[in-house]
Amino acid sequence: MPVPEPESASAESQSLTKAQKKAEGRARQEQQRAAKAAQKQQQQSGQNAGSSSNKSKGSTVQKKPASESNKLSSAAASSSKDAPTTREGAVGADGLSDGPKSRGLRIFSHFGLPKTPGHQIKGDIHPAIVKLGLQFSEFKICGANARCIATLTAFKTVIQDYVTPPHNTLSRHLMTHLSPQITHLVTARPMSVTMGNAIRQLKLEISGSDIDLPEQDAKDALCQEIDNYIRDRIIIADEVIEDLAVKKIKDGDVVLTYARSSLVEKILLRAHSLNKRFSVVVIDSRPLLEGKTLLHSLTSVIPPIPCTYALLPALPSLITDADIVLLGAHSLHANGSVYSRAGTAMVAMLAKEHSVPVMLCCETYKFSETVMLDGFGKNELAPMKFSLDAPKSNSNLEVLNPLYDSTPASCITAVVTEVGLIPPTSISSIPLALGRTTL
């Protein structure tokens, strides 16, 4: 965007002083970072030792498969190896991210900015949470369901390793122990609605746990509650949704989907296993290109599902062939609008325009009692690593990759939940979605 002459001059003078300030700030940051890196190195080596000892113990605490912990330890090792060189790397990265930041990102400055992977660790953070934070910020664990399950699983470890300090009760104190852990996860990546709902439920369970219960029993009970939550609200819910949604896929249908939703993937695979003859159009978009993963899993079954893969600009020519659109969601709001991967709104609107029914697949625990009017109030930006091919030299260019958008209720034909197919506006009348698990 060309900037008018006088303004640019003033901006220059400003940027001069800004640059000075920035230089100072950077020097200070550098010092902190060096100290932090050293600290982290220590911690990570400690964590490495911990994880290896866990492995030797048979990994009772760490529920993750061995391969993942391997990956983590190698990643940690590589980062610790990088630690001396992080200075240069960080400066480079800062220079890159400072560009758009200094230009203010104008109206988008309130979006959750992508975090650099090695963000600060404040206070007493459990290694499992540190690991999870890294996985979140690196987008190794991505997607509302996966993040919620991973968070709850990590909290189970935290709860098991927690010891109530003397003169305290578990029901009163555990939450103060968990709060910094949650804060750490939020600094890694803004909290998802699913995590928020699950944590609220967990808080309720903690505050309600019996004071007279022996500590280990109380911890076991809490872990059991977490397992139940994962089972009831996610795993079983997904199975019910699969059953309901599969009924709407008929022989000869062309199913169109956008990006990748774990639930949509499961539905399509289930429909395939029921010998339904249908084909899939996978629409995808930069920066995450998650559709590729979906495409891979759909084509690697035997016999492979016939698939078409196209990017969002090709949608208008493909939507006319579609019989049904299946979409996933990050969260569903009280006014019926759907917060989902950026591009979903476009797919839903175009489908409505061509009167193709749009089915949104979403568990009730993804319901949020807030009202969402557009995608600007709340959003998140994709990290820099997904926009590497953007020209870096042009300082007038700001790269903006919002991760989510908001689809109005009018563009959604039906929401498939574990309590049945409902219109998007009726989600608020389901007691289960409001957290009331009993009638």
Place this chain on the structure above:
Amino acid sequence: MDDFQIYKSYQRLLKNEDLSTPLAAILALTEMMEQSNAGTMFELLTELKGAAEALSRQSLNPIGLKAGCELFIEFITLFPHDAASFSELKTELIRQGQRYAEQALAYRAKIAELAFDFIKDDSVILTHSYSRVVLQTLLLAHKRKRISGEISGSNSTCECFSSHVLCFSVFVTEARPRGMGIKTAEMLTAAGIPCTVVLDSAVAYAIDKVDFVLMGSEAVVESGGLVNAVGSNQIAIIAKAANKPFYALAESYKFHRMFPLSQYDLPSHNPGVLSFPQTMSARARPASSGLPSKASSVLFDNGSPIRITQEDIARNNPDVDYTRPDLISLVFSDVGSLTPEGVSQYLVGMFAG
């Protein structure tokens, strides 16, 4: 009671003019319960579900019937089990079923009361096919308006006469293929309500003269939409295009937990609907020996003209269609006047809670 018997009793109940399909289904199920020798609740429910399944299998258009069965089975499942013995509980359930059917007959009067307020003097109403609740509403409105007309204009008899007769008038669509609209027109004319039958294809022509549309329903589905005699959807679309209110009338037992995504997602849709007559063209083609002659489009080779009868047309056409919720202004039911969103919330609250 076997599958055939329950269907027979259902058919017998349907002969009663006042009973709509959901109520007939509920009564058929209570009759089945009377004869059932199930010893436990589980057995009874299994039997009921089997009977409901059998009924909908044998019926050509099972939507309304399913709504009734669904409601009854839900009621039985949730009924408090505080009777001393199972047989006592069963008689209580049967009694409740019969009482519900009795009470449900009064629902139409309730709906008529609600809809009556929307019928202003001199309004022109469009209705489709034959619906007991629409008919009852119109008759009630006619009776009330005539009385109020007589009271207000009692001193000038001549004017009174013209005002009370013309207090509102009705367009009724013919509603092919069953032609049930003619029955409505006959009954309205007999009651003294000015009434004209319009062709199904003339709705768009007539819509500018119409003040609002009153529509009965076979079922109101979870999206807030409507399943009704074929043609309702097109009337709704035309009413929307002409900015006329579209009011649906439905007793609450017609609320059905079903979510059709499109017309072809209805349970009444089968591959035969809107299919192209393969047999006829297959027969015609070899006979016409390659080159189409001028006459081949209307005549077989043997010279007999191709006749398409009304039955042929009806066979390939749907009985019911689905009206999207965004085309509906209000749904009047015995639980109140609801917006389509309100209907879906009521249904979700009733069944998904």
